Amino acid sequence: MSGLEIRTRGLVHIYHAEDHDVAALSGVDLDVAAGEMVGLLGPSGSGKSTLMSLLAGVLRPSAGKVFVGDTEVSAAAPRRLDRLRATEIGLMLQGADRNLLTHATPGDNVRFAQQPARRAGRMLADPAEVLAEVGLAAAADRPLSELTPGGLQLAAVAVAISSRPGLLLCDEPTSQLDHEARDQVLAALAHVNRTHGTTVVLVTHDPDVARVLPRTVTIRDGRIGGEGRSGEEYAVVTADGFLPLPGHAREGLPPGTLVRVHQVGDHYEIRPERP
Numbered sequence: 001m002s003g004l005e006i007r008t009r010g011l012v013h014i015y016h017a018e019d020h021d022v023a024a025l026s027g028v029d030l031d032v033a034a035g036e037m038v039g040l041l042g043p044s045g046s047g048k049s050t051l052m053s054l055l056a057g058v059l060r061p062s063a064g065k066v067f068v069g070d071t072e073v074s075a076a077a078p079r080r081l082d083r084l085r086a087t088e089i090g091l092m093l094q095g096a097d098r099n100l101l102t103h104a105t106p107g108d109n110v111r112f113a114q115q116p117a118r119r120a121g122r123m124l125a126d127p128a129e130v131l132a133e134v135g136l137a138a139a140a141d142r143p144l145s146e147l148t149p150g151g152l153q154l155a156a157v158a159v160a161i162s163s164r165p166g167l168l169l170c171d172e173p174t175s176q177l178d179h180e181a182r183d184q185v186l187a188a189l190a191h192v193n194r195t196h197g198t199t200v201v202l203v204t205h206d207p208d209v210a211r212v213l214p215r216t217v218t219i220r221d222g223r224i225g226g227e228g229r230s231g232e233e234y235a236v237v238t239a240d241g242f243l244p245l246p247g248h249a250r251e252g253l254p255p256g257t258l259v260r261v262h263q264v265g266d267h268y269e270i271r272p273e274r275p
């Protein structure tokens, strides 16, 4: 399967906690083209994991729509979602052990992960081949307890790509790894992206990881706060015409500041009205 595109429109998610509600996402419009590799950045609690869960169909949004390929994930019936996650969307949760059967070998983990896709009639690569793709061929039959933290994370990548999904979602795949292991995991994800055209979205807090990604999207307070392209930072106009100010402009333009927006030739100027 080649890559799947993502489209979200007006995505809102509210958690209903016991005594209060939390608005985790407040209107996210995100487009990711098939075959892109995108990093999701943002401070803790900004809504990154919530967005990943909505993309994977693990959560249903309070409002708005999520499309993955031709499927409206936000409206899909539970059986369709099960099938999507078995065959088309690979989800890697934060923490390698949450993705692995700890008493099975990497080979058995991949075999087990492939079962739902096989039952759905998919022709799949041999587990040894999947492990070789992430550089773990030699560890196929070793107990997981013998693997390094980086090796475990690579095994989790192998499990997530075991049915050759068109979309791979990874929540902090490189956190708590040393630089060498981090680079290996990143290289494995980039390899999958490049070789199979798999669309990859990964959450990261690591500026070194963000720097090497072709595109980053920063989530701030449940909204898209900006984008990075090859290290260059941009603000993004939302579908309803709002423009979140980048961090450096927020200091000089505090809430409530009146600004004039002037067109000057082919660009725009924002001029604050000084009292």
Ligand SMILES: Nc1ncnc2c1ncn2[C@@H]1O[C@H](COP(=O)(O)OP(=O)(O)OP(=O)(O)O)[C@@H](O)[C@H]1O
Binding pocket: 015, 016, 017, 022, 023, 024, 042, 043, 044, 045, 046, 047, 048, 049, 050, 051
């Ligand atoms: N199950 C839940 N019930 C109530 N509130 C929640 C729940 N899960 C997340 N939240 C809240 O929603 C907001 C967004 O959380 P989310 O985990 O999506 O952020 P994040 O950017 O992934 O954070 P981190 O980088 O720390 O993982 C936070 O205010 C969080 O406290």
